[in-house]
Amino acid sequence: MTQAKAKGKLALYWAASCGGCEIAVLGIDAKILDVAEAFNIVFWPCATDGKVRDVEQLPDGGIDLCLFNGGIRTSEQEYMAQLLRRKSRLLVAFGSCAQEGCIPGLANLSNRQEVFDTVYRAAGPTFAENPAEVRPQQHTEVPEGTLHLPMFYDTLRTLDQTVEVDYCLPGCPPEAENIWAAIVAILEGKLPPRGAVLGLNTTVCDECPRKRNEKKIKKFYRTWQVIPDAETCLLEQGLLCCGIATRAGCKALCPQVNSPCIGCHGANDAVQDYGARLMSALASVIDSEDPQEIGQIIAEGIPDPVGSFYRFSLAKSLLRRSKREPTQRNGA
Amino acid sequence: MPMTTENFEPKIIAFMCNWCSYRAADLAGTARIKYAPNVRIIRVMCSGRIDPTFVLAALAQGADGVMLTGCHPGECHYVNQNYKALRRYAMLQHTLQQLGLEPERLRLIWASAAEGQQLAEAVDRLVEDIRRLGPLRWPANWQEDGQRLKALAAIEKEHAEASEVPR
Numbered sequence: 001m002t003q004a005k006a007k008g009k010l011a012l013y014w015a016a017s018c019g020g021c022e023i024a025v026l027g028i029d030a031k032i033l034d035v036a037e038a039f040n041i042v043f044w045p046c047a048t049d050g051k052v053r054d055v056e057q058l059p060d061g062g063i064d065l066c067l068f069n070g071g072i073r074t075s076e077q078e079y080m081a082q083l084l085r086r087k088s089r090l091l092v093a094f095g096s097c098a099q100e101g102c103i104p105g106l107a108n109l110s111n112r113q114e115v116f117d118t119v120y121r122a123a124g125p126t127f128a129e130n131p132a133e134v135r136p137q138q139h140t141e142v143p144e145g146t147l148h149l150p151m152f153y154d155t156l157r158t159l160d161q162t163v164e165v166d167y168c169l170p171g172c173p174p175e176a177e178n179i180w181a182a183i184v185a186i187l188e189g190k191l192p193p194r195g196a197v198l199g200l201n202t203t204v205c206d207e208c209p210r211k212r213n214e215k216k217i218k219k220f221y222r223t224w225q226v227i228p229d230a231e232t233c234l235l236e237q238g239l240l241c242c243g244i245a246t247r248a249g250c251k252a253l254c255p256q257v258n259s260p261c262i263g264c265h266g267a268n269d270a271v272q273d274y275g276a277r278l279m280s281a282l283a284s285v286i287d288s289e290d291p292q293e294i295g296q297i298i299a300e301g302i303p304d305p306v307g308s309f310y311r312f313s314l315a316k317s318l319l320r321r322s323k324r325e326p327t328q329r330n331g332a
Numbered sequence: 333m334p335m336t337t338e339n340f341e342p343k344i345i346a347f348m349c350n351w352c353s354y355r356a357a358d359l360a361g362t363a364r365i366k367y368a369p370n371v372r373i374i375r376v377m378c379s380g381r382i383d384p385t386f387v388l389a390a391l392a393q394g395a396d397g398v399m400l401t402g403c404h405p406g407e408c409h410y411v412n413q414n415y416k417a418l419r420r421y422a423m424l425q426h427t428l429q430q431l432g433l434e435p436e437r438l439r440l441i442w443a444s445a446a447e448g449q450q451l452a453e454a455v456d457r458l459v460e461d462i463r464r465l466g467p468l469r470w471p472a473n474w475q476e477d478g479q480r481l482k483a484l485a486a487i488e489k490e491h492a493e494a495s496e497v498p499r
Contacts, residue, residue, distance in 0.1 A: 053491065075480065078480075109430075109431075145493075154476055272385050273384070275427065279420060279427065280384050283422070289412070291422070294418065298426050299426065305430055306431065318391070319388055319392055319431060320392075321431075322431045323431060
């Protein structure tokens with residue numbers, strides 16, 4: 001047998017995320033054994049025991065690969081992003097949250113005060129345990145000393161808005177075969193230039209088997225309003241299929257089961273703002289030249305434009321968040 | 333009535349189509365029509381070329397307002413691409429409203445090549461409307477450097493404290 005290669009060091013971390021990316025890694029099934037052969041997992045809070053202190057004491061660049069999922073919305077998450085960047089040779093933004101904010105990024109339509117008020121007020125989800133409406137405090141004195149909680153930011157940031165990122169694996173979560181392909185590429189050293197997204201560079205339409213004719217949309221339908229025909233392009237049938245603006249790589253799983261694409265793979269290379277491209281494309285296929293009618297088609301068919309156009313990418317968009325009042329924007 | 337004591341000069345980016353509206357701006361110039369200098373003009377071949385990305389980039393980089401101009405409906409040099417501009421404008425307003433942006437900050441104006449005077453007046457009206465609304469300073473929406481940097485710096489210290497063996 002060949003001599004055992006030194007095992008690389010692997011870390012996985014989760015910031016503001018749902019945990020799905022952690023599970024997605026296990027979606028590679030038996031290949032997880034190959035991963036275990038090639039790597040020592042030095043830090044994976046979700047699945048293994050480990051201490052941040054141990055990571056802090058590693059030499060810089062001591063971790064060969066860090067798969068970082070989740071957006072950055074607390075000082076702890078930002079600290080960990082900076083720490084893992086220092087300690088990792090390769091830092092990969094794993095999944096939509098790290099790449100573009102994903103669903104947690106939709107909190108950028110709000111702010112810390114509103115979020116806390118909703119969760120911790122008397123009628124909120126924590127009512128039974130929090131009748132006095134206590135809010136989380138960063139520092140609390142107890143007889144044993146001071147307890148610290150991280151600061152909760154008003155605005156969620158993506159990983160690459162926080163530290164330099166080497167590669168990005170898109171998806172919510174990334175598909176198992178794309179995860180495996182990325183790991184193989186990393187192990188074999190066959191990677192594109194740093195900063196690249198590890199994925200295809202066409203749109204979901206490319207992978208979608210539905211028949212496309214000319215798109216002339218007079219009305220947008222919500223998914224519960226129609227049962228689409230299985231053969232024709234969903235957008236043509238008036239459903240808001242985001243496949244036209246979304247990076248390929250998922251084999252158009254959702255359109256193949258009559259569900260319009262919602263855009264979890266994010267934008268393609270050279271796109272600065274996902275929602276802008278989607279808006280632009282939809283505007284091209286709306287079949288009306290009358291301002292009144294256009295306004296109606298849009299208002300009725302797309303009641304939640306930020307949710308439809310920026311469901312995954314709000315934090316990464318050019319405007320990043322909703323407007324805050326001047327009194328709130330004091331650099332705090 | 334000015335809302336601030338400082339003299340706020342709005343910075344407005346205008347995307348003007350080469351054929352009608354840019355020529356209208358040109359006419360305003362050659363006819364020596366005086367109008368507010370707050371608008372920076374970027375010429376595109378057709379209003380249908382205007383990508384919502386341009387508008388969002390302008391706002392994200394500090395513009396207080398954005399103006400889109402093109403040929404009148406039915407008179408587009410490329411037949412009917414100005415209708416795309418109309419629909420993109422509608423999509424943008426619908427979205428920007430949800431993000432809290434005042435609709436007066438984004439304006440679509442049709443102007444023919446002979447309408448230099450009208451374009452100048454439209455610019456003046458837009459500048460005054462935005463002067464009343466005040467500066468936008470969109471990047472300030474996501475800045476939270478003050479307490480955030482303090483909280484970050486505190487974490488190292490907190491970790492060191494947590495690692496100390498209690499007496």
